[in-house]
Every structure is written in structure tokens, then in C-alpha cells.
Amino acid sequence: MSGPAIALHGGAGNLELSSDSRFQISTELDRVLKLAVGRLEAGEAALDVVEFVVSLLEEVPLLNAGIGGALNAHGEIELDAAIMCGRRQLAGSAGALRRVRSPIALARRILEESPHVLLVAEGAEAFAQECGLDLVEPGFFETPQARQRWQEATPSDHSNTVGAVARDRAGNLAAATSTGGTTRKHTGRIGDSPIIGAGTYADQHAAISCTGDGECFQRAVSAYDFAARLNYKADSPELAAHAVLEKVHTLGGTGGLIALTNNSRPIALYNTKHMAHATWSEGLDFRIAF
């Protein structure tokens, strides 16, 4: 099977979620998935679809990306995102953003218009401005829920990063991830999400977006490890996904991932209590789950 397919996630986490939160997140994932499916069915490119999906999820206040991003040690919000095109193996990513309304839109501009892969902090915001992207005041992203999580101080809370992987009708793959990082992280901390090979990766054979204890995913180079296991060991996608999370576990972390290969159904796997996710492949799957 190699028709269009997509998976998206709203983050892996271990905090208990109220049934109300689960319902709201499921409703949002369902809405976004249906829009994405429409675009894939219409023949839109995987790269455009994952950017579109993640840009919508960034605007969902319940999720930890864009609006609703986690507050750092100083009670400020610093956002990270990455996108990668499997066909061209081009990537764009940005970290420690305080004023860029859509981090994933900036990552896409970096992919298309910059000679660089990763821009951070004020330099990244200057590039956003050069591109004419929307800048906002830092307070724009703050929600009462994120402020409350910060006050209750759950330092390892990494819930609700968002991401998407897609395969388009031409068989091309793409991956995108966006996050506010961990609550009470040090200022300037960059997790796995915007690091190509750690939290986000795509090539001609695989696309993957991770969520979880970002430092463990960085040390394990998890996203590329998934691709390497497929390409070098001929692991099945399921086996590779299990092995990637097992490695994260041996490094002391938990998390989850969504992935696609050029001929697999969407994969969604996690070793946390939950990972909000939604998957679709033409004629085979349509699923919203925690």
C-alpha cells in the first residue's frame, strides 16, 4: 500500500487528562485530520499538508505548541519547530522563539528561503521579520491552563507537543513538529522537536515526528535511528518504532512517535500513559485515539 496517508499527534504524556480535555483534544484532532485528508485526497504535497496540519494545531490552546505553549523557568514561552521534506531531504527549523506567531511557518520559510537549517532566538525572529511573517507580543501565546501547570511546577511535563507525518499521492513523505517544550525548562533550552534526526526527520523512505522526554530523544538521535533501522537493518516499521522507544527508555525517558514509510500504514506508538493521535490511510484507516 502506497496511497496517501497521514498521522498526527497532540503529544505523549504521563499527566492525567480530564475526560473533558480528552474530548476537546479528540474533537480538534478529528477536525484537523479531516481537513488534512481532504487535501491529500486532492493531491496536495505531503510537505504542504504537514505544515498546514501543524499550523492548525499550534492554534489549539489545549496543546503545547504556539498558543498554549509551556512556560519556562521564568514564566515565559519559548517555542520550537521543524519541518523536513523527504524527497529533497531539505529541512528547516527554529528554536527559542518568543514572538513568531507560527513557528512551523518560520521553519518552512527557513527550509525554502534560507541556506541554513536551524535558526534560533533573536536571529530567527529577525529572519521571520525579513520574510514578512506575523510577529506577536510574547503574551499572545499564554493560556490560563499553561500558567496553572507552571504554578503547579511539574518540571518534566512534556505533554502535548504536536506533529504530523504525511505521504502524498506521488509517494513523497514529510514530517513536521512544533512545541513549547517542557514546563519550567531553562531559558534557551532546545529539545528534540526542532533537531533534525532527534525529534523530526524525513527522507525518501521514512518520515517521523517524536514527542516525549526531549533530552533522551536527542541523546538517542531517535528520529534518524528509526530511518536507519529501516534502511540498514531492514527492520519492519513496527519493530523499528519499538526499538526507538526502548532506547529512549534505557536512557531514562518516555515518549511516543508517529511514523510513515513509503509503503506502510501510519504508525503511532508510545510508552507514556497517553498520546493523542489521529491516523488515516486511503481506504484503510481512520482513527482518533489516546
Next chain:
Amino acid sequence: MSGPAIALHGGAGNLELSSDSRFQISTELDRVLKLAVGRLEAGEAALDVVEFVVSLLEEVPLLNAGIGGALNAHGEIELDAAIMCGRRQLAGSAGALRRVRSPIALARRILEESPHVLLVAEGAEAFAQECGLDLVEPGFFETPQARQRWQEATPSDHSNTVGAVARDRAGNLAAATSTGGTTRKHTGRIGDSPIIGAGTYADQHAAISCTGDGECFQRAVSAYDFAARLNYKADSPELAAHAVLEKVHTLGGTGGLIALTNNSRPIALYNTKHMAHATWSEGLDFRIAF
């Protein structure tokens, strides 16, 4: 063979180097290599030795790391570094630093004392201050040679990043890299050097430090790719190193790498005009070369 061994590099590049520059760089590499060999022979840990080596190379004005770092598009210097311990698979890295005297010392502190892997920009400098590391005025790092290269505007000049890989008497591996990045890079640009898996990586089987067109090394996830080829394909270190640089080449880049495995001689390979490097393994090698 599994005794102590080390490789260090002063960067891969395509710009012509005067014989005077070559002589001066060779002299510095010889000096640093001998100090490192003394420490390895005395039983010092690989992690301490690579930090020591890179901290010395950061102070060599002719090399593009610390003092002598390349100037960015605004004529400022932003420094990046990473270090990784193979045994514990712990990593620390920092990017877009303007005031931290030794970026590699900060990376080591992040490895040892922070829950994070990567800190950037002002947040990273705040952490350096919390650790009591030396902060300096940004002008401290500027050299007439770096200013001249900037004025002559060679945007893709990535010469003279520095790095080291070592294997200690206990068989443990470590890798470290430090750089000023590319001349005329955008502010906030982070290359491969401080990205675990891209420019720097170590585990129980391999240690590697890369230099070259950083964006291509990021897209190829080169440092981890070297380790994955050894671990999953049973490539020889030489074959893996060739394949890694070949992949960078297919993405449009050039560069080089130094690497060690738990039973190999030091490897130094590049597809640029030159890569200043020095290698030693107990009883077998002692070599300074371009």
C-alpha cells in the same frame, strides 16, 4: 587494538592556506596532541581529554572556534560547541554564544549539571553565569584574520572548526566539537557542530566529530549515521566514514570527519582540499597532516 587513542581536527576547508598558516596550525596541533597523549597515557578519561583538547584549540586564533571565530552577517561572532560521553551517552551542547569564553567548557557543564542537552543564546549565557564560567566582551574573540575573511565575503567558508575524539585506557569513547560557524552566516544560525547526531556523537561503540558544510551534515544526520552504519550494517569504520561523506556530497556539501571505534585506529577523512588533523594511538600512530 583497543588501547588509548585520539584524533583531533582543525577543520576541513576548500580555501587555499598559505604555507605559513599550515606551519602554524601544524605546530599547534602537534603541541595539543602531545599534551593529550600525555593525559591519555596517564589514564585520564576520554571525556576529560576531548574537553581539554578542544578548550586549547578554542584559544588558537588561527582556528575558527573561540578566539578567531568566524564573523556572521552582522560582523559579530556567535559560537557553538558540543561534547558527548560514549559510556553514559550523556551530551551537552550550546549555540549562538557571544560572551562565553570557552563554549566547550559550557557544553561540559550542561552535560554534567543541567537536565538539558542544548541551550542557546542568552539562556545559555545565563547558565554559564550560574556555573561561574568566564564571560567576556564579544570583541574578545575577534581576530584581524577573521575580520578580513568577513570583508572578503566568502559566505560558504566553513574552515577551521575544531574537534576531538578519544578512547581512554578503560576503552571509553568521547567526542567534542567547537566552532564559530560559517563566515557571514545569519544571526542565530546553528550548524551541525553542537547538534548531537549531526556534527558530534559518541556511544559505547563509536565517537565522531565532523567539520564542513554544516547544513548538509544536519540534513544527513552524519555523526549518528556513522555509528548506525557500524552498529546496524557492520560496515568497517573506513567504509562508514566514506559513506557518510558521500552522502554529504550528494546533498551538495563537502567536509571531513575524525572518528574512533572501540577497536579501531583513528580515522580522519575529508573530501575538501584540506583538513588539518592529528592522530595518535598507543604504539602505532603519531601523525600530523593536512
